[in-house]
Amino acid sequence: MKKLVMMLLLIAIMVNNAWAQKEIVFAVDATWPPMEFVDAGKNIIGYSIEYMKAAGEAADFKPVFKNVAWDGIFAGLATGKYDAICSSVSITDERKKNMDFSAPYFKVRQALIVPKKSQAKSLADLKGQKVGGQIGTTGYFAIKAADGIEAKSYDEVGLAIEDLNVGRLAAVVCDDPVAANYALNQYKDTLKIAAIIETGTVESYGIAVRKGNQETLDLVNKGIAAVIASGKDKELQQKWIGQ
Amino acid sequence: MSEKKVIIDVGDGAAIPRPEDKGLLSAWWLSFVGTLAVLAYLLIFHPDPYLRLLKFLPDGIVVTFQVTIASICLALILGLLAGLGRISRNRIVNLVASTYVEIIRGIPLLVQLFYIYFALGRIVRVPDMVAAIIALGFCYGAYMGEVFRAGIMSIDNGQTEASLSLGFNRSQTMRYVILPQAWRTILPPVGNEFIALLKDTSLVSIIAVSDILRRGREFASESFLYFETYTLIAIIYLLITLILSKFLSNVEQRLSHYERR
Structure with a gap:
């Protein structure tokens, strides 16, 4: 009986891998509550994490989060250690020269x-x-x-x-x-x-991907657009920030 | 080896010009005229941003002076008490005064400021200005205690003996005979401490007191004119200390009237 279950599970995993959703690995510096941080059970949680999970459901990709220290997080992206960065990265012109950004998923207020x-x-x-x-x-x-x-x-x-x-x-x-x-x-x-x-200046967080990685960027953008359209982002804001 | 005793006289404050430095080519005049000239040049030829900056700073200058004057008063009182305490023959008074001086002199002023404002802030809610004055007053009180002690001890013991034999008690001796004479010795180093204290008030900007430096930093962080801002702040501090040191030099000269033959 046990063996059978194991077999089924193995098959399920393999099948899953074969067909299903594309996996996107996000680098996270999980030291930034309430946006992304580690809970008592060492799970990476937070506003951005839930946001990307919701985006993944909507755009059919599987987000995987990898805890990476902040310094070196951009270098790791360039060398292909992960597909994207989801770590409260502000979108700036300077950074746009070196990487591509998704649509903003969070406006700093x-x-x-x-x-x-x-x-x-x-x-x-x-x-x-x-x-x-x-x-x-x-x-x-x-x-x-x-x-x-x-x-x-x-x-x-x-x-x-x-x-x-x-x-x-x-x-x-x-x-x-x-x-x-x-x-x-x-x-x-x-x-x-x-x-x-409300202030005049607008600062936004975006998902950073390697320059030219259009496939990932399109998936993420699709997910973000769906989350905003469904109003889920407001819900998450209420949950993690309270306002 | 010669037996000659060498005395090295170093202070941490600005050098107070010696009364005999009267010529136009003294260091004081050079610094003073030079600073004024630079200030005038900047204001006339670059009114923007220097004039704008100068208009932004005055309330900071007022705060700096308020903190300086209040803490110098506190420091003088504490310094006199500590100085008298350290030469007291009462063991307990002596021990209390000495311990105060030892503890305060062993802790950096910046740490004392943080301690009084943020650490003790959990227990007693001291307003920022009061915290600044207490920290500076206590710190410089300890320094001045040493100055007072040295000044009092510099008066020849014969003075005390003479006054006691004339029927004064110890406190009368201190008040009417020793302190009036010691004051002349004490004044120059106290003046130095005064100037050093004025400069150290720049540290209070760390506990969000809006002094000259904090006002300047606010201006710089908004305009990104770091060079211009800190140049002007340095000039303002320098002008204030130069004027103060000249003033103290004049007072010193008056007090030494009786020593000149």
Whole structure:
């Protein structure tokens, strides 16, 4: 009986390999919650991971995730160790020279983090109060541009969050994945994301593939388009980022 | 080997010009006029971005001065107490003062700032300015304690003996006889500490106090004009310390009035 099951399983795997979906190996630097990270059971999980799984279902490919350290992740793509990178890679003109990018699957937005008991729903509610951000970031520029707010700049966003946590700031503005990481993990008992702020600059994450690898790129793009069309991306955003 | 004793006099602050350096060709005049000339050149021939920058910085300069003055007051009080404590004959007072000096002098100021603001922030919520003033005041209080101690001990023991024999008690002796004389010896090194403290206030930008340096960094991170920003910031610090050192040199000269024959 046992043997039979084994045989069947083996056949199933072989058949699967023979026909079925194309396999795409994604390199992931799984140290970036909530976008891609490793859970207690050492599984790679996160927003991007679920997104690509959904894209795979829609466009009929099988995503395989391979944990790779960030430095060297682009070199590995060039030498063909994997087909694509799914690791919160921002689409920039500089990178476009060396690799091809899929359609954006995530737009980075600025999140307003406030203490749990705060009533504030936007920067306008915080007039006359201190709001912090990391120096030189989009988030800090948004605070500075807002009317009647005392902008405080920090060297690291973590220091600003800590200052918010002990009550010296009324709010902090930063990239929403980062915000979600703080507000939904480390500081989940004291902080929350109050709102998403619209800013002029748009930064997007895309899937990077080796230059000229049109087959993979088409599959991924097809999947991303299907996920957006079905509204699944909104659902994932709600699940992993909370807003 | 000769028996001659060599005294090496090195301070960590800006050099205070000696009163006899009066000529137009002294280092102080060269630096001062040179800095002013560079500043004037930049403002006249490159008003953009330097004039824009100069308009961006004033509240930072005010903050730097506020922090400097408040912490120098705290440091003078703590320094006097520590100095008196270290020469006290009361064992416990002596031990407390010495321990304070040892501990504070052994921890970098930057670490003290982080500690008071972020580490202790979990327990007591100190506002950023207060944290900056406490850290700088305590740190420089320990340095000045040593200066006060050395100044007091430089007064000849005969002065104490004479004053005690005239019926003063120990605290009266300290107040009316020793300290007024020691002050003249103490002032130059205290002036040096003053200038060193002013420069060290640039460290408080790390705890998000909006001093000159933090304002400059904010400007640079937005405009990417790193060269222009830090050039102007260096010029501003240099001008302030040059003016301060000249001022202290004049005060010193006044106080040494009685020593000149």
